[in-house]
Amino acid sequence: MKFNLNSIQEKWNRENPYDFSGLKAVFINCTLKKSPSLSHTEGLMSMSQTIMEANGVKTKMIRAVDHTIAYGVQPDMTEHGWEKDEWPAIQEKVMDANILVIGTPIWLGEKSSIATKVIERLYGFSGKLNDKGQSAYYGRAAGCLITGNEDGIKHCSMNLLYSLQHLGYSIPPQADAGWIGEAGPGPSYLDKNSGGLENDFTTRNTTYMTWNLMHLARLLKGEFPAYGNIRNEWDESNHEHPNPEYR
Template sequence: MKMQLNTIQKKWNEENETDFSNLLAVFLNCTLKKSPDISNTEGLMTMSQRIMEANRINTKMIRVVDHQIAYGVQPDMTEHGWDVDEWPDIQKQVMEADILVIGSPIWLGEKSSVATLAIERLYANSGILNEKGQYAYYGKVGGCIITGNEDGIKHCSMNLLYSLQHLGYSIPPQADAGWIGEAGPGPSYLDEPGGGLKNDFTTRNTTFMTWNLMHLAKMLKQGYPAHGNQRSQWDQIRHDNPNPEYR
């Protein structure tokens, strides 16, 4: 997909002195369109991806709907009655990444059903612990991209970013970006003319989001300090009552 960075984006890339080359980013595109149909959500996500790649971050774009993903909140749903579940392979790539960006179109004012499915499957793995005994998403950074032709960028972003931080992801400042055209039928993000490719507000927010994700991921590469947040230590405490009353 063709995506040209503008003059200031290129300038910031060229002037960057921080080494991001040890970072990996995964972009989960939760469009409802299967490949090779054009995805406007992917179009905007690609801008963020290009900035990261220009700063030597390895990236991977995954269109979730191209895979057979089972519904459920267990790590591998083939162990729970489903014949096929390709999520475990996607989850492996997510766990290897330092940065996760979820992209979703807006439908009826909400994130897509595919985005909901992706969040549920991420949640299914939220109980996994890292080598420090913390939840395994600790030290990873999350953001989101939203597109559509109706209101809802902030609503969908609030939902996605809350979900990610609840699972253990760290959310930097201004960790979302989006584009919507006029309400109702009209040009989509990639359409010329009238689309969002030349929208300065969207381009600026996507650029800021991307740099904030990179900066925070670099700072957290060594992970969170392991004190006061270790599930493994918490579980060693035996309570006589499964729901103790703390005084």
């Protein structure tokens, strides 16, 4: 899905002095709708994707519900009783990318059940270490985008961004954005006369998030200083517990 950018977005793309070529981004859309149904969440995500592609970032949009993803918190759930699990192939794409953006609708004030499953499966890989002994997600940037017809953008964003940083992702400034329509049943982001596409606050914050993700990913380029965060060094040390008297 291509997104028509406004004049300031196009200007920033055209005059960009930074080299983002070589960066890769994965967008995981956690809508409950299978393809080819229209996803309003994907509509908002496509704005960010279009900006990234205009600046040389290679992107991939994944609609999680289109895949058979097993429940669980292990890298491959076929090793734990499930007959089929397509998550490992998605995980490979995530690990090949410098940037991860998770998009979700709001249901009952929370991120979608698919988004919860995606976070759980990402968590299942957090025990893997990179060649420096850090969590495998170190050196990568992440953000999130939220849509819906009820309150909860910041609540869902807090949950997602906390989860992603806990796994090892780096979170740039203003790493979330969203759009919600009038409370109750009504038009969604892409619907005619919803006001979503014309909402300056949403457009601005999505643009900021996108550029901040690219800037941070360019600075990191897969590397995060490996000092004071090496799991094996901690586990293998015979460190004492010097303060038992203060229990």
